[in-house]
Amino acid sequence: MRVGVFICHCGNNIAGTVDVKAVAEAIRKIPGVAYATTYMYTCSEPGQDEIKQAIKDHNLNRIVVAACSPRMHELTFRKTVEKAGLNRYYFEMANIREHISWIGEDKEANTKKAIDVVKMAVAKVMQDRPLYSSSFRINKRVLVIGGGVAGMQAALDCADGGLEVVLVEKSPSIGGMMSRLDKTFPTIDCSICILGPKMVDVAQHDKIKLYAYSEIDEIKGYVGNYQIKIRKKATYVDWTKCTGCGACMEKCPSRNAYDYFNFGVAPTKAINIPFPQAIPKKAKIDPNYCRHFTKGKCGVCAKICPTKAINYEMQDEIVTEEVGAIIVATGYSLLDLEKLPEYGGGRYPDVISGIQYERLLNASGPTAGHILRPSDHIEPKTIVFVSCAGSRDKSIGIPYCSNFCCMYIAKQAILTKDHIPDSQSYVFYMDIRSPGKGYDEFTRRAQEDYGVKYIRGRVSRIYPKGKKMVVKGVDTLLGSQVEIEADLVVLGTAVLSNPDAAHLAEKLHISYDTFGFYVESHPKLRPVETNTSGVFLAGACQGPKDIPASVGQGSAAASKVLALFSKDMLESDPAVAKVDINKCIGCLKCVRTCPFQAIKDKELRDGRIVADVIETVCAGCGVCTSTCPCGAIQLQHFTDNQLLAEVNALCLA
């Protein structure tokens, strides 16, 4: 055994609080360590060359790098040792930066800890065994979950790249949040005018198979070979027959259905097509309001439908699709007004959310683009916008910034002036966050050219006074109380993850943060990857973001899939469970506990039953290894002996 150990200074990041030379000296004394040195930046090209050279010069056969987190650079160095002719699993990383130098102030204690941690890594590397990947075929189809602008972009880019795409959208039409917007900042161009053509492209692309009003039921498999069960929810309208003529919607007697598309600004019909540009442009019955379902009689739509598309007996249908990669673009949701009782959210009709206001501004919205306040349908003259309505508020568990509210509030204030020239808008803000290209100029225009009054301070209370809403707040710049009698109040409500985000994450085996936003593999360097290989993120499901960022991520995720699919075969991770058939007693407890059904029973020639791992299905969690009483099934690279070597190096030595 000839172990080489490389201890990284990481500039001053490690060497500042760890005596790296002392670590190298202590480690050099370990029997089996043939070489130990320090280097300024081990991950740099010369640093990696140094490792390769040392492997050659000192005939090293195992390598330990003590540096940053293996989550950062394990792969980098595995490739380095492989280039030098070693098996990539003859490598261990000791984390002396994130886990030591950055968190401990006492240099002596840090150095002692670093010696221990490197010693443990040396003990482990001595137990490491070479592992070899096998390769398997990739199914070059991709599933995109979510038909908002990020998902559509991802789907189109993949499809244009020649991949077959399965696009699943939970609502009846693709388009997402962007399809609800009137205009977009900072260009004030019509949202649906730029989105519409993309929606049509999706619909018409022969490589894209669209499942609207559908959800993911079950995901099985692994990168390259997923089996997806998709639930096509019952629409009660046979979409193969429906022409989208709208006759049913016109005649439907149930007029008080909740309008999801318009966020309840006005009611819609129990059978409806959500908006004129909807894709697919098909009708759908809401059984919560349809008289056929609630009262047991009606049938108007069935009678009126020229193609006899209505089918009250329709059931959910499960279809299975096989794909090799998944792009998650499930978007975001918004904080309920009711969660903001101090602002009268939910209680006063003239306190509305930004997205509702967007629908009032929109020409195809319920008011045909006329700004009429909900309570009495009168045009408001004084409008107050409240930003950070919920956002950046630890007290309600939303400490983060919702990213784009500052910008859309500026946009809405500008549009208000365009719609009602004699109106006056006020904006209560905490900070104006406008870091994008042309963004800051845009918010200045609102103030300077459109006379929007920006008040830096928080609103404490909103309450009605006659027909007005009194907005009480503070102007922190002037240090005075402010009270504005408004006709309409628009709240820039906080951006939340989707309520069922966690549920989907569990199916995908990806992680999500405290707020339900999906966690990317690395916040800077792997922003659209997840820690589950084959699953990528795009858009606001990862965190609040505006349209250009979402579109950018859609394309980025698509390019990741295209890169993944540029090969015909994928290499399997060899760090999977392996059965020693001489030891296995065939109790099959591993089969019982494997979360991936990756273990089956197998009969040997002598009739003995043993466990058998399906390598490509095994995800490498090691539950089987800690379940097996006789140690017959061992997760490679994390075997009992490998982990015991670490425990013993620390405890016994």
Add this chain to the structure above:
Amino acid sequence: MTELGFLKKENLVEFLKELATKSVVYVPVADDDVVAFKLFQENSTICLDRPANIPPKTVIFPQYETLLTFTFSKKEEQPDKIDVKIQEKMDFKDTVIFAARPCDAKGFTVYDRVYKDSDIPDPYYVGRREKTVIIGFSCPNVSPGCFCTAVGSTPSDKEGSDILMTEVSGGFVLEPVTEKGKAVIQSKFIEDGSKYLEEAQKKQEDVKNKVKNPFKKAGKPQISQEKFNDDSFWELALSKCLSCGACTFLCPTCYCFNITDENKIWEAERLRSWDACMFPHFTLEASGHNPRPTKFHRFKNRVGHKFLYYPEKYNGVLACCGCGRCIRYCPVSVDISKVVDELSDTNSENKTLTSNGGEA
């Protein structure tokens, strides 16, 4: 050697205390009804009225011992060169085993032939053996499963002991067997014991007569090769065997061991630990092949070793002292004496047993 000694009962602890000033003294101690040989302490609850659960073989042939230690070191300028210092662990102390039952003492003679008096003596065994004085204790009664008389011994057998101690009213008669033993009774607590000789002999005879002989025929059991090699015999006789090591580990004549190396970072040691032919690992080969794959093969070896192979090698001497522990403590009461009796050749005449378990 007939300078009989006598130790008054009330002087027992004082005598042991005196011994303990010069030697490490092991005595049978009862704890939670379990009797085992432990280091003598003034408050030890010495138990003489029944045999220890585990014989005192642990003293001379410990359950595990470190044979060697390896210490690794390196020179600063040559990190890829390791120096290994090997050190044998052979510092054995003067030891006394007090109140070994005659069968247990005799067991050591079975070891002696293999580890002491052979062409290649085992220095660890010899080292301990030579420094140990064994004070045998003539059995005051018999225990379930005992069959020493059937294998050529008696409950007052002197072989293997340096002194034989017999309980009489008021104390113990001490009969030195070896020079080593003689030296031990040079003590102010030991009086002249000749007047107790008769009582002691009578007691020994009484107990001897109570020992049951499980064999149908008198004399040394002759095992029939035909039966011994009949697999179906073993399968039927041993179906109940659990293949554990209780019989071997408690046996005063079982001496098999395993050698393993245990590594730490800076040092390592070579261990010797008890092994048992009842364990599958005992004969497991590196290839995965096991020449004794079943418990039947393994028990056959145990019987074979004690009643065929060992006698073949050592002048007909049996490697069984009849202590009965393997029968008494077997979780499923496998009875080796019954197995041997069933195996014995009904056609041939048994040879007479000599007192050392050999043939006349």
Add this chain to the structure above:
Amino acid sequence: MSGLENKEMKIVGFLCNWCSYGGADTAGVSRFKQPTDLRIIRVPCSGRVNPLFVVKALLNGADGVLVSGCHPRDCHYSDGNFYARRRLEMLKRLLPFLGIDHRRFHYTWVSASEGARWQQVVKDFTEVIHKLGPLNLTREA
């Protein structure tokens, strides 16, 4: 460096790669200062942590053992931490029966984003182990 021998306790941490190890990384990136006693062993999943690893560590000289995985429902392998939870709870309840203070073993859930939480866990656990002092289960050196 001998001055530290008595100051530091031997604490072993088993952290799942995807959440808690990442959480410890996040704490590091955020420079959340922590006591230095803990030594971390990276495992793929808390479900990989056989309770016997904890036993082994405690018997062989560790003064405290910490296991941390993804929050329930967030396991990278979907179910691993559910098994871990049951098995580690079993051990936690067994230890006092053996005469080992249950506080010497703690299992918890820390996600990759919870750097501050990780810092708190390490601080609190280290403090508890310092209070309990060294553990010598078998009177052997």
Add this chain to the structure above:
Amino acid sequence: MSVDKLKDAVKQILNEVDIVIGYTEGFDKVHATPLFINTQDKVDQLIWDQRCVHNLASYLPSLKRKKVGVIVKGCDSRTIVQYIQEGLINRENVKIIGLPCSGVISLKKLLKAVDFANIDDITFEDNGNVNVKTEKETKTLSLMDIAPDKCKTCQYPTPLIYDILIGDPIKSDKPKESVYEDIIEFDKKSLEEKLAYWQKVFDRCIRCYACRNACPMCVCQDSCIAESREPHWISQRATLTEKFMFHLIHTVHLAGRCVECGECERACPMGIPVNTLKRKINLEMKELFDYVPGVNPDDKPPMYTFNVDELKIKEHKIG
């Protein structure tokens, strides 16, 4: 119950199976020993009384590929139920002869009761009296005084699973709460006392593995990690650390699986209370998952399953 009925049943079953496992006379008057019956002429060797302590179900997994008849007491039957839960036997290959039982003897307790004297004869009366004759005296003991602890709190005197039941079913008259009274009592001791206790008893261990091999649920046998180097959990040192480790391996592997037959401690030649730790875990399993091993064939052993929401497992505070 007359032993003749049992013999008749065995004779009948012998037509359908390869072997029937029962009890016969052992090497002395107080010992019974397992009897493997493969021919009709052996049936007459069968005995059935309070000396029949062994859990004969333990042999089933090693005879998985044979058709086997087995005689079980109530406690032993839990082993079979647990085997079924874990898929370790083929139920259709096993014929179970159930015997309701109101208690057996503990050899260890019996010997203590007669001061470890050699026992020449022992007889059992229906009223629970046991007459023991030693070379010194003749003594009448009460069975419950010399019965294993498991009998004193037995909840399952009648087998839970059987094909043939011989004798009338017996209902348990022992309070449910009594089962773990000793465990709860022991747990009240201080940590130092408890640790000192385990140090003392484990120090006696000679690692003969009688407890393991006698344990019906220790199905690894030849593959046990106590003797392997791959994985190398434990060395061959006979130190207290390693003895402790061995017993904890046994305990952890039995977590939620131990059917409390007590064979482990009955088998131990060194008098170690090997079953206690497992029973402590069982107490916790009952509390956490309302699970009792070896009672319901459809149950799932709790360590091999989970609930997404564990109602009884609360997150622990540090310290």
